Amino acid sequence: MQTAKVSDTPLEFIVEYLHKAKEIADGNASVPEELRINLQKAVDIASGLDPYLEKMSSQESEPLAELFRKTMSHDWEKVYEDGKTLFKLPKECITGQVEGQVLKMLVHMSKARRILEIGMFTGYGALSMAEALPEDGELIACELEPYLKEFVQPVFDKSPHGRKINVKIGPAMDALKELAATGEQFDMVFIDADKVNYINYYKFIMDNNLLRIDGVICVDNSLFKGRVYLQDTTDEMGLALRAFNQFVTSDPRVEQVIIPLRDGLSVIRRVPHIPGPDTQNGVTFDEVFRGVQGKAVLDRLRLDKKVAYVTGGGQGIGRAFAHALGEAGAKVAIIDVDKDKAEKVAEELRLKGIQSLALTADISKPEDVQRMIDSIVSKWGAIHIACNNAGINKNSASEDTSLEEWDQTFNVNLRGTFMCCQAVGRVMLKQGYGKIINTASMASLIVPHPQKQLSYNTSKAGVVKLTQTLGTEWVERGVRVNCISPGIVDTPLIHSESLEPLVKRWLSDIPAGRLAQVTDLQAAIVYLASEASDYMTGHNLVIEGGQSLW
Numbered sequence: 001m002q003t004a005k006v007s008d009t010p011l012e013f014i015v016e017y018l019h020k021a022k023e024i025a026d027g028n029a030s031v032p033e034e035l036r037i038n039l040q041k042a043v044d045i046a047s048g049l050d051p052y053l054e055k056m057s058s059q060e061s062e063p064l065a066e067l068f069r070k071t072m073s074h075d076w077e078k079v080y081e082d083g084k085t086l087f088k089l090p091k092e093c094i095t096g097q098v099e100g101q102v103l104k105m106l107v108h109m110s111k112a113r114r115i116l117e118i119g120m121f122t123g124y125g126a127l128s129m130a131e132a133l134p135e136d137g138e139l140i141a142c143e144l145e146p147y148l149k150e151f152v153q154p155v156f157d158k159s160p161h162g163r164k165i166n167v168k169i170g171p172a173m174d175a176l177k178e179l180a181a182t183g184e185q186f187d188m189v190f191i192d193a194d195k196v197n198y199i200n201y202y203k204f205i206m207d208n209n210l211l212r213i214d215g216v217i218c219v220d221n222s223l224f225k226g227r228v229y230l231q232d233t234t235d236e237m238g239l240a241l242r243a244f245n246q247f248v249t250s251d252p253r254v255e256q257v258i259i260p261l262r263d264g265l266s267v268i269r270r271v272p273h274i275p276g277p278d279t280q281n282g283v284t285f286d287e288v289f290r291g292v293q294g295k296a297v298l299d300r301l302r303l304d305k306k307v308a309y310v311t312g313g314g315q316g317i318g319r320a321f322a323h324a325l326g327e328a329g330a331k332v333a334i335i336d337v338d339k340d341k342a343e344k345v346a347e348e349l350r351l352k353g354i355q356s357l358a359l360t361a362d363i364s365k366p367e368d369v370q371r372m373i374d375s376i377v378s379k380w381g382a383i384h385i386a387c388n389n390a391g392i393n394k395n396s397a398s399e400d401t402s403l404e405e406w407d408q409t410f411n412v413n414l415r416g417t418f419m420c421c422q423a424v425g426r427v428m429l430k431q432g433y434g435k436i437i438n439t440a441s442m443a444s445l446i447v448p449h450p451q452k453q454l455s456y457n458t459s460k461a462g463v464v465k466l467t468q469t470l471g472t473e474w475v476e477r478g479v480r481v482n483c484i485s486p487g488i489v490d491t492p493l494i495h496s497e498s499l500e501p502l503v504k505r506w507l508s509d510i511p512a513g514r515l516a517q518v519t520d521l522q523a524a525i526v527y528l529a530s531e532a533s534d535y536m537t538g539h540n541l542v543i544e545g546g547q548s549l550w
């Protein structure tokens with residue numbers, strides 16, 4: 001015999017009472033037809049909501065579906081009678097598909113990397129959140145019942161995200177104390193265990209800094225069947241949740257909203273600082289404390305609303321620069337002599353949701369340089385970040401270096417970079433703001449060997465002096481000019497058999513013991529393009545694994 005479903009959420013109670021009222025109305029001939037019709041409408045709206053939310057929310061992964069099936073078909077009463085659990089566990093306390101999806105979204109949106117769950121049960125919420133964590137993310141799930149760890153582990157093992165979950169068995173408060181003692185901190189906490197202790201968990205987390213600033217606490221059952229606001233509530237849990245909600249609402253350290261989803265889901269955010277005067281209780285809430293214009297340091301690296309271009313953006317270092325600038329929020333124009341390569345990288349950026357533009361230009365030609373600057377300005381109205389990265393490298397013994405090789409190298413590496421700086425500099429000086437980042441080379445500092453590349457080395461030394469000169473000349477008018485000097489970068493080209501001895505030789509010259517990857521340079525371009533580096537100009541940022549020091 002199928003047992004009737006017990007109402008558990010405010011909506012389920014509304015549906016239950018509406019059905020009862022409708023039954024009474026149907027059985028009473030004196031009830032006006034209009035009342036019956038309106039009751040039916042209310043039943044339809046209320047009873048259709050949860051199923052609709054389930055249908056319209058993303059469907060769960062197979063391991064989550066398995067957890068749900070396994071939980072629902074398990075005989076929890078028997079497990080309890082057999083003495084395998086301390087308490088009788090109601091299967092209805094599982095976090096379902098819609099709430100699981102909400103938690104997962106919150107993890108994505110807050111970019112949480114470390115999560116704490118208090119009350120794991122059969123791990124539905126834990127796995128939902130773990131699915132949104134990055135590869136190196138971690139979720140610590142506290143659970144009282146040892147039986148549950150054995151129950152969930154086989155399913156966690158089937159999911160690629162299960163290894164992010166670390167289950168701690170025992171009273172949650174013991175786990176919290178242990179975590180606080182070792183200075184742990186979380187981006188997100190999900191409280192979903194014994195209701196009367198919610199307030200103690202919350203206070204402990206806040207008082208012991210277990211939640212980072214801007215971090216979020218989600219709390220399940222915060223409407224507790226509506227009893228938090230019903231006048232006649234007398235039960236311990238309803239009153240505990242009411243007191244909990246009241247406490248959080250008046251806590252100046254946080255802001256909160258209760259989402260009327262299922263039995264209520266509170267979302268509580270730890271605010272960065274207590275609003276008020278600049279000095280309180282001897283603490284100075286200056287820019288160091290609050291962040292410059294309220295922005296924490298990582299936010300000051302953001303490049304939202306900025307327009308950037310990268311020459312030589314079709315491959316290698318330029319491509320990595322373009323991706324990095326776009327990831328940080330900038331619109332990026334990809335410039336290359338090779339049209340197909342520029343278009344390919346622009347398309348890659350578009351696939352990542354980054355606004356991009358592909359342009360063909362040979363930066364050794366003044367008319368191409370001017371055309372590229374004009375095209376970007378006419379499309380996006382400004383240029384804030386210029387990465388003059390295009391360059392060539394030709395090898396020859398100095399006694400044999402032809403004037404043709406020298407001129408070609410200088411025309412691109414130094415004359416071309418100068419022309420780009422000048423053309424974009426005119427735009428930026430008019431704007432009163434700009435960041436120019438030239439690609440120089442470690443060869444501007446040392447003479448890389450054994451390869452012979454006189455014109456390259458000399459041209460790159462020129463790029464550094466160009467950068468220093470412009471960097472000091474224009475800084476007063478808001479334009480900063482810096483350069484990056486990469487060491488030897490790992491490209492497919494140098495993996496050829498003939499170059500193997502050369503690579504071996506280079507490696508023995510590099511303290512870091514490896515060649516540079518283009519990704520090693522990405523943070524530097526974002527830093528130099530951002531307001532975080534506004535006091536830096538004319539600088540040569542060397543990224544070479546220590547090679548120039550040996």
Ligand SMILES: C[S@@+](CC[C@H](N)C(=O)[O-])C[C@H]1O[C@@H](n2cnc3c(N)ncnc32)[C@H](O)[C@@H]1O
Nearest residue numbers: 093094095119120121125144171172192193194
């Ligand atoms: C509502 S269920 C959790 C549901 C779970 N979050 C999910 O996603 O399905 C509550 C869980 O809290 C656990 N619990 C209760 N008291 C606890 C305590 N003091 N410490 C740790 N876990 C506790 C229970 O054993 C139960 O598994």
